[in-house]
Amino acid sequence: MVISTTETDSREILSSTFASRYVRAAIPRFKMPDNSMPKEAAYQVINDELMLDGNPRLNLASFVTTWMEPECDKLVMASINKNYVDMDEYPVTTELQNRCVNMIAHLFNTPVADDKTAVGVGTVGSSEAIMLAGLAFKRKWQQKRKEQGKPYDKPNIVTGANVQVCWEKFARYFEVELKEVKLEEGYYVMNPVKAVELVDENTICVAAILGSTLTGEFEDVKLLHDLLTKKNEETGWDTPIHVDAASGGFIAPFLYPDLEWDFRLPLVKSINVSGHKYGLVYAGVGWVVWRTKDDLPDELVFHINYLGSDQPTFTLNFSKGSSQIIAQYYQFIRLGFEGYKNIMENCMGNARALREGLEKTGRFEILSKDVGVPLVAFSLKDSSAHTVFEISEGLRKFGWIVPAYTMPANAENVAVLRVVVREDFSRSLVERLISHIEEVLKEIESLPSRVSTKTAHVIPMVNETQGDKPLKKSVRETQEEVTRHWKRFVKGRRAGAC
Ligand SMILES: Cc1ncc(COP(=O)(O)O)c(C=O)c1O
Numbered sequence: 075m076v077i078s079t080t081e082t083d084s085r086e087i088l089s090s091t092f093a094s095r096y097v098r099a100a101i102p103r104f105k106m107p108d109n110s111m112p113k114e115a116a117y118q119v120i121n122d123e124l125m126l127d128g129n130p131r132l133n134l135a136s137f138v139t140t141w142m143e144p145e146c147d148k149l150v151m152a153s154i155n156k157n158y159v160d161m162d163e164y165p166v167t168t169e170l171q172n173r174c175v176n177m178i179a180h181l182f183n184t185p186v187a188d189d190k191t192a193v194g195v196g197t198v199g200s201s202e203a204i205m206l207a208g209l210a211f212k213r214k215w216q217q218k219r220k221e222q223g224k225p226y227d228k229p230n231i232v233t234g235a236n237v238q239v240c241w242e243k244f245a246r247y248f249e250v251e252l253k254e255v256k257l258e259e260g261y262y263v264m265n266p267v268k269a270v271e272l273v274d275e276n277t278i279c280v281a282a283i284l285g286s287t288l289t290g291e292f293e294d295v296k297l298l299h300d301l302l303t304k305k306n307e308e309t310g311w312d313t314p315i316h317v318d319a320a321s322g323g324f325i326a327p328f329l330y331p332d333l334e335w336d337f338r339l340p341l342v343k344s345i346n347v348s349g350h351k352y353g354l355v356y357a358g359v360g361w362v363v364w365r366t367k368d369d370l371p372d373e374l375v376f377h378i379n380y381l382g383s384d385q386p387t388f389t390l391n392f393s394k395g396s397s398q399i400i401a402q403y404y405q406f407i408r409l410g411f412e413g414y415k416n417i418m419e420n421c422m423g424n425a426r427a428l429r430e431g432l433e434k435t436g437r438f439e440i441l442s443k444d445v446g447v448p449l450v451a452f453s454l455k456d457s458s459a460h461t462v463f464e465i466s467e468g469l470r471k472f473g474w475i476v477p478a479y480t481m482p483a484n485a486e487n488v489a490v491l492r493v494v495v496r497e498d499f500s501r502s503l504v505e506r507l508i509s510h511i512e513e514v515l516k517e518i519e520s521l522p523s524r525v526s527t528k529t530a531h532v533i534p535m536v537n538e539t540q541g542d543k544p545l546k547k548s549v550r551e552t553q554e555e556v557t558r559h560w561k562r563f564v565k566g567r568r569a570g571a572c
Contacts, residue, residue, distance in 0.1 A: 128475050134493045134507075135477040137321050137351040137447075141498035146404045149397070150356070156396040158196075161378055161385055167396045168385060170403040171196045174349075177406050179363040181327045182319075182336040182345050186366070193370055194363030195388050196349075196399050200320035201240035202390055203346035203362035204281075206374075207316050208244045210344065210364070211278040213371045224275075232272045232280045234264025235482040238287045238320070250278065256484040262289045262441065266298035270305050279314045279343070284335050285322030288481060288492070290447035292322055295335040295342070302341055314343040314369075320360075321447045323347030328415040329422065330445065343369040349402045352418065352447075354409070354497065359398035417497050421448035424504050425495040431508035437515060441490055448495040453488055459523040462491045468514030474507060 097119055101107065111119075130140040142150075153167070161168045172191065179192030186192045197203040212229055219226035230251035233241055237254070245252035255268045263286050273280060280302060282293045295317055306312055317335060319326070324347060326333055336342060342365065349359035364370045375386045409417070425448040432438045438452040454462055466478035481488045493507070 129473055131498055132473045133475040134499065135475050137348070137449075137494050137496070138357045139350055139354050140356075140496060142354065142356060142401065142405075143408070146401050146408070149400050149404055151397075153397045153400050154395065158394045158396040158399060159392050164396060167399060171399045174399065174402050174406060175361065175363060178323075178347060178361050179337075182323070182363060183338045184363065184365065185337060192363060193365075193367050194361060196402075197346075197360040197362060197389060198358060198391070198394060199350060199360040200238075200318065200346045200348040201243065201360070203348075203360040204240050204316075204318060205244050205248070205390060206388055207344040207346055207362050207364075208241075208250065208278075209248060210370050210374060211314065211316065212248060212250060213374060214369070215276075215278040217371065228276050229278045230274070230276050231278055232269050234269070234283065234286075234293065235484075236263055236286045236288050237281065237283065237318070241281060241318070251276075253277075254483070257482060259485050259488060262286065262481060262485060263291050263293045264298075266294050266301055269298060270301040273302065273305060273311075273313050275309075275311055277311075277313050279316050281316045281318055282335075283322075284317055284319040284326060285447035287321075288479075288490070289442045289451040290321070290449040291443050292326070292333070292335065292446050295339065296333075299334075299339040299341050306341075313341075315339070315341045317342055317345045319345050320348045321351050324352035324354075324414065325418055325447055328411070328418045337365050349398065352421075353402060354405045354414075354417070355398050355401045358395065359402055418448070421495045421497060421499075424448070424499060424501055425450055427501060428493060428495065428504045428508065431504070432511070435508075435512060435515065441488075449492060450495070451490045451492045453490045457489065460518045462489045464518050465491060465511065465514050468518060469507075469510060472510045474510065 097111075097115060101119060130136075133140065156164050156167060158164070158167060158171075174196065175194035176192045179186060179194055180188070184192050195203075195206070197206065208231065211231075215229055216226045228251065229249075230253050231241075231245060232253045232255070235254040235257050237252075242252060244250065253272045255264045255272060257263075258265075264282065266282075269280055269282075280298060282295045282298050284292050284295065286293065295315065299315060302313055302315065317323075319335075322335075323345065326335060336345060344362060344364045346360060346362045347353065349355045349361055350357045353359070353361075370388065375388045378385045378387055425442075426444075428450050429440055429442075429452075432450065432452055433440065437455060439455050440450065440452050442449055442451040454460070454465075462478040466476050469476050476491050476493055478489060478491050480486050481490065495504075
């Protein structure tokens with residue numbers, strides 16, 4: 075690497091191009107450079123490389139907040155050097171976190187009295203929150219089994235196959251078997267009846283999702299609760315429920331206040347929510363709240379005594395930034411219930427407009443529901459020649475990042491596109507996106523199918539057979555083949571579902 079810093083370089087500097095004023099060779103990728111460089115150069119080099127990242131505002135793959143008010147940005151920058159864990163030094167920040175926990179717990183109808191502290195903690199995101207909630211369930215179940223003199227080495231957890239990857243991580247990292255209810259074509263969330271059938275004496279909890287990552291649909295927590303209550307009565311077990319409200323936790327209280335999914339249901343013992351999704355804070359904050367103190371085993375809690383008062387902590391990591399907690403508190407007091415409600419209504423309105431625009435093309439089937447998280451998941455009605463993966467690719471040209479993916483077991487043959495409608499995805503951007511999708515459709519249809527004719531040959535009949543051997547592929551088999559082809563094609567390039 076050559077850095078132009080001396081007088082003798084001045085002639086060269088004048089005749090050099092913009093970037094080579096600073097650096098003429100690639101920065102080493104595997105070892106730290108031997109020498110320092112001027113701060114302006116370091117800034118320029120990094121800033122230039124980052125220009126090749128996508129634009130977060132056009133990233134429709136993610137639920138995570140990409141815009142906050144400048145006043146909130148200012149608070150974030152002012153606290154960027156505060157380590158959250160230094161509670162002695164930053165007691166006000168700790169107090170703001172506790173206020174956030176209380177506000178969230180009350181939003182979720184905690185049984186804790188209005189003037190009492192709720193039980194919960196700020197985390198890096200819903201993933202950490204879920205690890206903590208899962209650990210609490212595992213420990214509670216083990217304690218009970220030990221007391222009963224029963225084996226406690228085979229815990230399991232029941233979820234839908236649509237769970238986000240963090241549940242699989244929890245299961246693997248903390249050695250809990252994941253018992254997944256398979257999806258069905260046309261039904262893309264956990265079926266409560268089947269979930270309760272999977273529950274046995276080793277089930278530490280059933281996890282329901284309020285706002286499926288794949289389609290935004292709310293699972294029927296009330297039905298799950300009623301069925302599980304009945305099973306508990308019949309068996310003498312007391313299997314609890316956790317609600318993964320990563321996205322829906324900041325939607326349902328404002329848009330569907332009568333929907334019973336939270337602590338109003340007695341078996342719901344803990345709930346997680348991502349502050350950085352519809353909590354409207356930049357990436358790096360989640361929350362988990364427990365129904366009561368008894369639902370969080372005390373041996374998992376570390377007690378820190380700061381300024382004379384007990385501060386219980388239960389997190390996986392030690393140090394972390396304070397900015398996100400402060401930003402969350404800003405959003406709560408700045409917007410209030412009224413402000414959140416307005417924003418969520420607006421997001422829903424934009425999701426509806428997008429949905430209608432897509433329906434008008436006549437080409438898409440909408441998989442997301444009217445009630446749920448403001449997102450639109452849609453598949454092509456006919457994917458015999460072209461697929462949603464090509465549409466996703468085509469939209470990249472305009473700067474849009476719209477993920478295409480296949481559904482989990484047993485609906486793998488269904489491939490969808492998903493657009494998450496965040497606060498900063500305005501109506502005019504919705505209209506632009508629709509017109510770009512129309513353009514992409516026209517463009518790909520003018521091209522020959524990129525799927526081999528063999529693969530693309532869809533036969534609209536279920537298996538014709540000769541003896542017991544199928545003669546032709548069924549629609550489903552063909553779709554699966556087309557999808558496999560495209561998954562290979564876009565592997566490593568498409569955004570995953572977050
Ligand atoms: C339902 C659900 N649970 C958990 C997560 C993980 O959340 P986080 O990214 O906050 O860790 C997500 C992320 O999208 C999600 O959709």
